[in-house]
Amino acid sequence: MTIKSIHGCIGCGECVQACPCDVIRLDPDTGKAVIAYPADCQICHLCRMYCPVDAIEMSPEKSIPVIVAWG
């Protein structure tokens, strides 16, 4: 995973707006942030840094294979 978990979300939507890669969405039923597209997380932590209640926990692991210039 990339964004590891979201606990204590207050539904302000700041992380949705702050994410450059459109990884997070607000659940239409609960109004709380959910990790909608984890594979597209670039692990930049902007969501975590913008979150006003420190609800977001990050992991350094990408959830899909990582292609680099040499192995």
Place this chain on the structure above:
Amino acid sequence: MTSKNHPTHPNRRTFLGLAGAATGLAAAGMRAGWAENRPSVAAADIVGNVHETDVLVIGGGMAGLFAAVKAHDAGARVLLVSKGRLGSSGLTPFAKGFFVFDPKTEKGSIDDFVAGVSRSALGTNNPVYTRQLAEHSLARAKELSDWGFFDQTLCHRPFLKPIAERGIPRLERVMITDLIRQDGRIAGAAGFSLDGDGAVLTLRARAVILCTGAGGFKPNGFPVCDLTHDGSVMAYRIGARVTGKEWNDGHVTRSTHPAACYDAWGDMFDRVPGTNGVEIHHDLGVDVNYVAYKTGNPLPGGPPGMVEDSAIEGGPVTPAEFRRAPGGPPPGADNDRPPPPPGGPEGKGPGRMGVPMGGASAGMAIHKSEGLVPIDDRGTSTVPGLFAAGDALGSHMAGGIYTQIGSSLAGSAVQGAISGEAAAEYARGVDLAQLPEARLAEIRSDILAPLTRSAGYGPAWVTQTLQGVMIPNFVLYIKKESMMRAALAYVEELRDHHIPMLRAADLHELRLAHETANMILTAEMKLRASLMRTESRCSHYRLDYPEIDDRNWRAWINIFQGQDGTMQLEKQPFDSWPAFG
């Protein structure tokens, strides 16, 4: 022949098998390639909205901020549209160094500065833009300071201050997919909203400024995954010239958690931005790629510019004046680069993040070196009414190599402001172009096409395939003709037989589909330009042409779409403007 066995139309049993395989792949982290499409949004129900403005600014980073503010202050109605949010998308949020040429504190003159950059850039810089950076940087820094930019770690709020004060409207989380050209000049742009039930947007404008940044191949270890060269590809499709695609940014990541941008950059993303004065480098980056190519991993040296010259024979050359002493710069001196591994200035233990690994910013050229070809010093492109600024403009401000530390961010501010004034001036002299309904309907159809396909290639899978072709060290960085021709064959296949069959199940995947198409076209540009430049210079290194060739290559490469739709390339001599401009 029945459709039962047609490879593009799997029957139900085959499909269930495919779906099962796809589920298994998903569990293993792989993404499905070809599959049935089950859209959660109906393309036919997506509304269409039209907006009108004088100057349309596309992009919400440093260049877009100043373009919008200065176009407004020059009397234009401005609309700012961004794929993400103002100040929290693109590379701007992560850039912490802002170059300022302050005559009161600098020992040398602006002439000295331009001469120094030009020596390091080996002729690849456009000195008009280099000088402009120095002349305007202090004024832009003062404005940013007034808005609170240098008092924070996150720049949305300081960016919002001047935009809100001026009442400049914003459309955010909107991906622009098309520039619209009518009667030979720009007429606006079109795209779609990522939110709610979606919306197709037609943005009519007298002038458009591309502040869309550059991009990469959604690489791992550099926060550039939302930048997919959308601006230069859209502009190319309506006839603009694009330059600089052969240059390579050489940022590295680390072998442990290579995709973790934040972790690899230490405390950099948490820092408050600061200013710095003249500090001219020749930061290759690709020297590390060369060492890895020759010796494998782990690398004997550190990050870019820190590999000792004597370690390996051959490879990219740094001019003697700009070679760094073994051991590299003092920690913290370099605001554009991550701290050296391991045991960097934060005192992290050796091996915490592992050894350097290339390709972190794969697909990106040097800041300000790739993008639209300017015909003057105001970011005017070869399409009337279309301007560009920052990393979307191929100004070659710094050249095909990192030269001035902090110039990436400052250059975007300076160029954004100048293009804003230029676009406002242009807009005063023209009317809104009329847009034929049939053309708008065609654009809408193209935008939504991936949602309407009953089956197709997943954009994520196509992107991964592209990454596998383009990112390896022996393709993108240590270049040679045979390998680039092979890669080009792959890329042409993706262009001709995969872009037309991309699927999208929702608005997020629709964005990925358009981004994937843009990256594929960029890959073609990078390969063709790299094949054409039969020499090595700055960040472009050819294993089969390792020397600088001043006789033939004191020239930039411009790319444009020919009459028959194929990609054409031409030389433009250094220190010149486009001949036809």
